[in-house]
Amino acid sequence: MYTCAGCSCLCDDIEIVTEKDDVKTVYNACRRGAGIFLNYRLSRTEPKVDGKIADFEQAIEKAQDIIQNSENLAIYGLDTTTLEVQELAIKLAEKKEAYIDDNSTFCLGDFVEMILKGELPSTTLEEVKDNAYVIAYWGSDAYHSLSRHMSRYTYYPRGGKRQRGYEEDRFLVVIDVRKTHTAKLAKKNARFLQIRDDLELIEAFNQALDGKAPSIFVNDIPRILKEMEKADFNVIFGGLGLKYGLKGKYEAFKNLIARLNERTGVYFIPAGCHPNMRGFNELMFDKTGEINRYSFNEQRSSDEFAFYRLLENDAIDTAVIIGTDPLNSLPFEYAKKLAKINTIVIDPRETFTGRFARVVLPSAIAGVETGGTMVRSDGVRVELKPLFEKEINDEAILSRLLEVV
Numbered sequence: 001m002y003t004c005a006g007c008s009c010l011c012d013d014i015e016i017v018t019e020k021d022d023v024k025t026v027y028n029a030c031r032r033g034a035g036i037f038l039n040y041r042l043s044r045t046e047p048k049v050d051g052k053i054a055d056f057e058q059a060i061e062k063a064q065d066i067i068q069n070s071e072n073l074a075i076y077g078l079d080t081t082t083l084e085v086q087e088l089a090i091k092l093a094e095k096k097e098a099y100i101d102d103n104s105t106f107c108l109g110d111f112v113e114m115i116l117k118g119e120l121p122s123t124t125l126e127e128v129k130d131n132a133y134v135i136a137y138w139g140s141d142a143y144h145s146l147s148r149h150m151s152r153y154t155y156y157p158r159g160g161k162r163q164r165g166y167e168e169d170r171f172l173v174v175i176d177v178r179k180t181h182t183a184k185l186a187k188k189n190a191r192f193l194q195i196r197d198d199l200e201l202i203e204a205f206n207q208a209l210d211g212k213a214p215s216i217f218v219n220d221i222p223r224i225l226k227e228m229e230k231a232d233f234n235v236i237f238g239g240l241g242l243k244y245g246l247k248g249k250y251e252a253f254k255n256l257i258a259r260l261n262e263r264t265g266v267y268f269i270p271a272g273c274h275p276n277m278r279g280f281n282e283l284m285f286d287k288t289g290e291i292n293r294y295s296f297n298e299q300r301s302s303d304e305f306a307f308y309r310l311l312e313n314d315a316i317d318t319a320v321i322i323g324t325d326p327l328n329s330l331p332f333e334y335a336k337k338l339a340k341i342n343t344i345v346i347d348p349r350e351t352f353t354g355r356f357a358r359v360v361l362p363s364a365i366a367g368v369e370t371g372g373t374m375v376r377s378d379g380v381r382v383e384l385k386p387l388f389e390k391e392i393n394d395e396a397i398l399s400r401l402l403e404v405v
């Protein structure tokens, strides 16, 4: 069995048929997961210096040189690589007194932080499979972003106390601004709440908890509360829709979860898609008490140290980008700035950022050509076993870069 590092489900039941170094068949994975294994040889990058193909030694020496001479370095990305690599990257940032940040700044890092600080009660996906009755997806289209989430752990599987399946033993709630594919699954024993404003929904839940008629979803909210009270184990999966819908007013959400827990058991798990984002957040939290946007020079985290803000403020002369493609995803004004500084890209595949980088260092695909450990969205550590072993991987590259600091 292999582990797919395609998303934060980190499915560890993947079966693969190979022939020499070719992947012939992949069992159990979703379409995205299967594609990672089947297409692992496509769009691979080569070592490059200033846009020209170089040999690996030339490229790594150039990267060492740039890092050695950098005065304001930032390391960014890291969520598709292993804990072992993230540790080395944090060490590099610490030794260079650099900035370090990952995608959790845009993604669900805030929720991970609340869990790590004990401000939101959380649980594991195995516990959900065995015990959860009401399963709520709030601002998350799991059907697309975490394709096997519902079938492996939440709504569909039978397990533990939930042997009668989703037809009788689970109650699905989907909360979103539009009728997503996940929402379309909410039929019998289910509710879909099409909302305009997440804070308005929180207020309506609070009204119902106060014994008043809620201002919206007059019939649905009392029913959902009644269903939650039927069991002592319910779970809310929060996605990006919830994060941005709360507009930073996290206290309102935390208070609602606390109030629900006065009546019954309600847990929270982030429903995000980067495979090892939580791993990075946990390592940073253990080391610094913060989860991202960190300056080892100033020994603190701040919005100002978010990678895009560093670019915006011309605060860095060098960026080491590991396993992500910011030029492809950042707004144009930040992307333009990134193209002007020294950029070192470490990635198995060709990326848009790689085209403008001073140095490109090709690496191995985690879970296909290199092993290690990742942390699932619920905090459970999962081992990755390589299908084929590639000598040059993120760990080997980061170790070489550390030699010069």
Ligand code: SF4
Pocket (backbone or CB within 6 Å): 004, 005, 006, 007, 008, 009, 010, 011, 028, 029, 030, 031, 032, 033, 034, 146, 147, 148, 149
């Ligand atoms: S759900 Fe995620 S981890 Fe599981 S097979 Fe699909 S991409 Fe891979």
